[in-house]
Amino acid sequence: MMIKFWGVRGSIPSPGPNTVKYGGNTLCLELRLQDPDRLIIIDAGSGIRELGDSLSFSKGAKDQLDTEIFLTHTHLDHILGLPFFAPIHNPGTRLKIYGPVTCEEDPLESVIGGQLSYRYFPVRQHELGASIEYIDLKEGKYDLGQGVTLTTKYLNHPLLTLGYRIEYGAKAVCTAYDTEPFYNVFCTDPSDPSYDGVLASEGDWAARDENSRMEEFFKDADLLIHDGQYTQAEYDSGKRGWGHSPIEHVMAAAGRANAKRLAICHHDPLRTDAQLDELARLFCNPGIAGDRVIFFAREGQEVEI
Amino acid sequence: MDHVYPNRDFHLKRIQATIARMPSLSTTVVKVLETCNDPRASANQLKQVISLDPVLTGRVLRLINSAYFALGKPITSLTRAIIMLGVNTVKNLALSFAILKNMKGGGTFHAFSTDEFWLHCLGVGVVAKSLAGSKGLLPGEQEEYFVAGLLHDLGKLPLNNQFPDEYFQVCQSAGKGSDPFQHAEDRLLGIDHCKVGAMIARKWRLGVGLVETMLHHHQPDDATENSRYLVSTISLANQIAIKLKIGTAGDFISDRTRLDLLTENVGVDYRQLIDFNESITREIEKAKIFLEIVQK
Numbered sequence: 001m002m003i004k005f006w007g008v009r010g011s012i013p014s015p016g017p018n019t020v021k022y023g024g025n026t027l028c029l030e031l032r033l034q035d036p037d038r039l040i041i042i043d044a045g046s047g048i049r050e051l052g053d054s055l056s057f058s059k060g061a062k063d064q065l066d067t068e069i070f071l072t073h074t075h076l077d078h079i080l081g082l083p084f085f086a087p088i089h090n091p092g093t094r095l096k097i098y099g100p101v102t103c104e105e106d107p108l109e110s111v112i113g114g115q116l117s118y119r120y121f122p123v124r125q126h127e128l129g130a131s132i133e134y135i136d137l138k139e140g141k142y143d144l145g146q147g148v149t150l151t152t153k154y155l156n157h158p159l160l161t162l163g164y165r166i167e168y169g170a171k172a173v174c175t176a177y178d179t180e181p182f183y184n185v186f187c188t189d190p191s192d193p194s195y196d197g198v199l200a201s202e203g204d205w206a207a208r209d210e211n212s213r214m215e216e217f218f219k220d221a222d223l224l225i226h227d228g229q230y231t232q233a234e235y236d237s238g239k240r241g242w243g244h245s246p247i248e249h250v251m252a253a254a255g256r257a258n259a260k261r262l263a264i265c266h267h268d269p270l271r272t273d274a275q276l277d278e279l280a281r282l283f284c285n286p287g288i289a290g291d292r293v294i295f296f297a298r299e300g301q302e303v304e305i
Numbered sequence: 306m307d308h309v310y311p312n313r314d315f316h317l318k319r320i321q322a323t324i325a326r327m328p329s330l331s332t333t334v335v336k337v338l339e340t341c342n343d344p345r346a347s348a349n350q351l352k353q354v355i356s357l358d359p360v361l362t363g364r365v366l367r368l369i370n371s372a373y374f375a376l377g378k379p380i381t382s383l384t385r386a387i388i389m390l391g392v393n394t395v396k397n398l399a400l401s402f403a404i405l406k407n408m409k410g411g412g413t414f415h416a417f418s419t420d421e422f423w424l425h426c427l428g429v430g431v432v433a434k435s436l437a438g439s440k441g442l443l444p445g446e447q448e449e450y451f452v453a454g455l456l457h458d459l460g461k462l463p464l465n466n467q468f469p470d471e472y473f474q475v476c477q478s479a480g481k482g483s484d485p486f487q488h489a490e491d492r493l494l495g496i497d498h499c500k501v502g503a504m505i506a507r508k509w510r511l512g513v514g515l516v517e518t519m520l521h522h523h524q525p526d527d528a529t530e531n532s533r534y535l536v537s538t539i540s541l542a543n544q545i546a547i548k549l550k551i552g553t554a555g556d557f558i559s560d561r562t563r564l565d566l567l568t569e570n571v572g573v574d575y576r577q578l579i580d581f582n583e584s585i586t587r588e589i590e591k592a593k594i595f596l597e598i599v600q601k
Contacts, residue, residue: 101372138372158393160372185348185392186384194349198444199384203348205445206388241392 001171001305003223004030007047008297010178010229010244010266011077018272023299025050026077027177027266029225033168036146041069042164042175047299048081055087064092065130068144070137071099072177073161074111082112083121093130100154100162101136109134137162153217155179156210157243163217171305174218174259177227177266180235180245181253182210215257222305224257225297226250228264231279247283251294265297313495316468320496323463324505328402332423333358336596341396348392355399356383357592359426359455360462364402365395366452367509379512381449416465416472417555422458424552424589430454431588432542432551435581439573453518453539456511458554460502460519468494476555486556487523499523525567534571541567545578551589 007025014024026045033040041048048069055065065087072078087093099108109125112134116125139162142150151165156179163176184203187195218224229244236246247264254262264283267276276296284294328334333354340346340354355361362383369386370379380386387395433454437447465472471493478493479486490497502519506512517532518539528536544567546552548559568574 105368154372154389156391158391160390160394182388185388186352187347187349194347196349199349199352202382202384202445202448203388206382206385210389243391 001166001168001173002030002032002034002302003173003225003305004032004051004302005047005263005265005297005299006030006051007043007045007081008265008267008299009045009077009269010227011269013046013077013080014269018274021273021298022267022271022276022296023047024269025299026080027072028081029175031166031173033146033148038146038148039065039067040148040166041067043072043078044069044080044082044085045078046081046084049084049086052085052087065090066094068096068098070150070162070164071097071108071112072155072164072175073100073157073159074102074108075159075161075178078178079112079115083116083123088128088130088132089123091129095130095132096135097132098135098137100152100160101138102160107134108136151217153214155214156182158241159243161243163214165217165221172221173223173225173305174221175225176214176218177225178229178243179214179227180240180243181249182207182214183240211253215253218254218259219257221257221259223261223263223303224254224259225263225265226254227266228296229266229268247279251283251289254292254294255290259292261293261295261303263295263297263303267296316495319467320463320501320504323466324501324508327360327364327462327466327505330358330360330423331419333361333596337361337399341399346396348387351392351395351399352383352387353595355395356430356451356455357423357427357596359423359459361399361402362452363456363459363505363509363511365390365398366511366515368394368398370510370512379510379515381452381512381515382445383452384445384448416469416476417553421552422461422554425546425554426455426458426552427589427592428546428549428551428585429457429539429542431585432545432581433539435584436538436542436571436573439577439581440571449514450535450538453515453535454542456502456506456515457518457522457539457543458498458502459505460498460500461554463501463505464490464494464496464498472555479555480557482558485523486558525570537567537570541571541573545581549582549585551585 006028008022009024009026013026025047027043028045028047028051029042030051031040097112102111113125115121137152139152139154144150148168153163155161155163155176161178165172165174184207186199186203188200189195227245228247228250230239230246232246232248280296336354337358340350355365365383365386369390430451434447434451437450475489475493478484478489487497487499499520503516506516506519514532514535517528518536521528521536522540522543525533525537525540544564
């Protein structure tokens, strides 16, 4: 398997002189299987535009593209590139778009297809050239055929969001973004008038249990691609509850789960190349990371698994 | 003259359509909207407001159990559901169903009032939780008893919503004492609230315990061995709530023989029930103040 990062930024595309090295496009991953040749795309952030354009360079590939897109969730930064993914305008393209249901239980087709209406985009969904099948996913295990298996896991984000574990030929790649550690959302301060001891201890237990389920999900992954938008200090300064992880937590969780390599992504739009280089110097050196390869994902970067 | 409805399938279709779009109760909807629209509302407040609304509690558990179908054991704890789904997801879910009421109307409650129905559901939940606590069940397990009590009569909502005139007749007929409530439902509508409740619990994937509670809370001996204690406790809590006149869901007749039998099966005595009375009243008053329905 080969992974290529076409977008690694979180929240909003962030072009400019400060994001040249790591890139400003929002999340999009290309997972390429070599035998048989199969393209799996994870997320349709702004990075998917260039992925789509790259396909036209392979002779005939764009016209006959048959691929799957797995959306982690439907927040805008993960779907806004789809209308600009050139193959969707070609009649020969066949797409399967997978993603989680929303809490309102609207079908994926209306959530994703909603942005393909005149108020947002000049081409309407039913005018697209591509044939698109939408498939709602929940937490579970799926056989994707050709020896590829998919395990999905709900993450901790302010919208139902799925992590994907794709296994093929005894190798596993796992995505866990956008997410933050589960924590006890209930009041734990006995001096607070709303304190409820039973609720507080039950909440502690449930959060611990969910965090260990999360580590079980990415256990022994050959590559874990994880949200690391903040440092612990940033996270503790009012970012808890925003659905993004502190880097220190991710490194510890990856260690406990024995993930072989860790790619940190969903970089904050305000994070400059210089700041990411400095974070890499702090966190990715062998003195801190140990035997585990840890890196801050860069747009255009390819990783062989 | 009483008559049997010939078109049971037609009734079932209407009931199923109602189940798909059941609104929150008007008793709780104002507070649900207020809490869920408040960005500063805490998780504790959110849990409190949801646990006072049987429809919303069912909806949250439905989301968690249908989305997380690989979990194996169904989740019956709201606390756990809120941790897993997150405060914002639960708030959005609650808002979307609270707003349904305005779109479609809450159904005509002339068989019994919404406030009285809500009070009965909450009463059975609170009594069931107290009974579970008195038997030494852990706090996490007590919540399942509360939820089961809160939801046990949910099957009455689609029937009352779709067939208000017939349901009024059911209540009148059962109120005379000659015809048990379930029999009157069956005779006049071709289906009873226990079966409708079980349909809801199955559709919402609420798990075997809650399905059996909905289905067998008037005949706990019919429950499977694994669920029988839970169902018996809810059945007893229901009888106690009727006896103490904590709200009403249309069934006013307290059955002393059944009460005695259930008390024995669950393993509590009347002295304990008297002790419960005070704490149950306190809990319910707290809920009323929270929902600001005291001033209504």
